[in-house]
Amino acid sequence: MDKINEYAQIAIDKAVFYIPRIFLAGLILWIGFKIAKKIVELVKKALEKTGFSETLRPFLSSIVGVLLKGTVLFVIATVLGADLTGLFAILAAAAFAVGMALQGSLGNFASGILILTLKPFKVADWIQVDDKFGRVVEIGIFSTDVLTPGNKILIIPNSMITESVVTNYSEKGMIRLELEVTMPYEESFPKVKQVLEQALKEVSKILPEPSPEIGILDFDSHSVQLIVRPFVLPDDFWEVTFNANKAIKKAFSSHDIKVAYSEGVEIGKIGE
Incomplete structure (x- = not known):
């Protein structure tokens, strides 16, 4: 009976400790995700008003949404009393390893953000990058597709574009x-x-x-x-x-x- 009473007391103590925290965590989760959704909608409207590229708007909005939801989950874990030190160390090591493995892709990604933000050219413009000449058919996050006069698609890495002299033949209309x-x-x-x-x-x-x-x-x-x-x-x-x-x-x-x-x-x- 002593053991049973001891276990019962431990269960009561745990319940008293965690039930309010679980209730608070659920409330934070519900309110936090609602707020995150509203903020993402505001970001979409703001990006649309400022004239950001149609390709870049959904991507930036999704990034904002992931960051906000990640912040909410971090707050919930803190409320529940979780020790996140080890998790942060694992995430940092994983991020470093992924960054090293995808170094070239990350460079293309950063260049894609610059191209879509600064807009040195747009879809349907005739451009020349080094000796590559053609009409832009798509501007992606990692590469830009150019249709040559010979009806060939050139997939040019965005980092190559930002590191080269780009001639935009369509900028002046002639x-x-x-x-x-x-x-x-x-x-x-x-x-x-x-x-x-x-x-x-x-x-x-x-x-x-x-x-x-x-x-x-x-x-x-x-x-x-x-x-x-x-x-x-x-x-x-x-x-x-x-x-x-x-x-x-x-x-x-x-x-x-x-x-x-x-x-x-x-x-x-x-x-x-």
Whole structure:
């Protein structure tokens, strides 16, 4: 009977100690999760008003929700009298190990956050990263998908984008083509320029304003290097490039403008 009474007293003491704490923990859990849900909704609305990316908004909202709920659970564990020192040590060690294993992925993740926040480009923009050129079709947390003119999808790690020079061809609404043409030294530049101007007028989708730029770029041993710079919309980049080169070749042929070949050396006249 003494043992029974002893155990009964221990049970009563435990009940007196834990029942109020359990009740309080349940109350904190219910109220805490309600408050966390409200805060997450407010964060979503705030991010939407500030113009954050649609890709980034759900992610940030979920992160806020996880942090708030984790805080509520930590408070509950403290109320119940749990010793969290060992748990924190285990979590810290696990976080360090995961961080080391995913070092590259974490770099891409951080770069993705920067891209989605700072918005150096957006979906449907034409960009160039190093020698990678194409239209942005998706901006993700870890990588950016770019569709090339050859209809190939390039999956570019975000860390590569933030560490490189990015050229955004769509930022100004128009881009300038860089077409190189040669003419012989004996030919008249004013004549060739007029022929080029007329040829460009026959190419559709070249913007009339700003007007195309035509000038002498350089001199080599056999010919004069010309540069032709018409302005086009980003979506028309390749179509106009091919059509402009075709029109220039046809115009040179019809006006009997010759080109120099690199075989041998010949001394000739210099035109106007």
